Amino acid sequence: MSNHEGQKPVRKEMSRRQFLSYTLGGTSAFMVGGVVLPMVRFAVDPLLQKKETSAFIKVVEESKITNDPVEYKFKIHQVDGWYESEAELVAWISKDANNKVFALSPVCKHLGCTIGWNTEQSDQYVCPCHGAHYTRDGKNLSVAPNPLDEYEVKIDGGFIYLGPIKPNSRV
Numbered sequence: 377m378s379n380h381e382g383q384k385p386v387r388k389e390m391s392r393r394q395f396l397s398y399t400l401g402g403t404s405a406f407m408v409g410g411v412v413l414p415m416v417r418f419a420v421d422p423l424l425q426k427k428e429t430s431a432f433i434k435v436v437e438e439s440k441i442t443n444d445p446v447e448y449k450f451k452i453h454q455v456d457g458w459y460e461s462e463a464e465l466v467a468w469i470s471k472d473a474n475n476k477v478f479a480l481s482p483v484c485k486h487l488g489c490t491i492g493w494n495t496e497q498s499d500q501y502v503c504p505c506h507g508a509h510y511t512r513d514g515k516n517l518s519v520a521p522n523p524l525d526e527y528e529v530k531i532d533g534g535f536i537y538l539g540p541i542k543p544n545s546r547v
């Protein structure tokens with residue numbers, strides 16, 4: 377009997393097993409990848425995209441604006457990750473002594489209530505919650521620790537466009 381007789385063809389069987397495991401493993405990885413990768417991309421993509429917050433919105437014709445503040449409402453389309461929504465914003469818009477248009481946020485800088493213009497016939501913004509007062513430029517006179525915020529303003533083709541909110545630059 378030669379040394380080769382009686383020995384199992386070990387190398388051949390291992391090769392077949394390896395071949396099967398590579399083939400099945402590769403196929404499984406391909407299938408799992410095909411399912412999982414799109415899910416991962418779906419989950420992560422919106423987080424990598426910039427929030428759309430910096431757009432300017434057309435609000436009103438410039439010719440309608442006077443030195444007396446008037447409340448204007450406008451809508452912005454918000455995209456935050458997967459969540460899209462319409463939000464209604466409010467701005468008090470007027471012109472200053474140099475006829476420069478400016479727009480103030482109505483959010484009281486005390487605790488966030490909504491201010492109103494001239495509600496006490498005092499030519500001031502007044503907050504109904506705890507009595508904060510502000511000048512027409514938004515300067516805080518009482519209760520609130522800071523001036524009213526301002527919107528970025530752009531004027532184009534006779535229309536006023538409002539953009540992101542920024543700290544008051546007038547006081």
Ligand code: FES
Pocket residue numbers: 484485486487488489503504505506507508519520
């Ligand atoms: S929230 Fe405006 S005075 Fe308090």
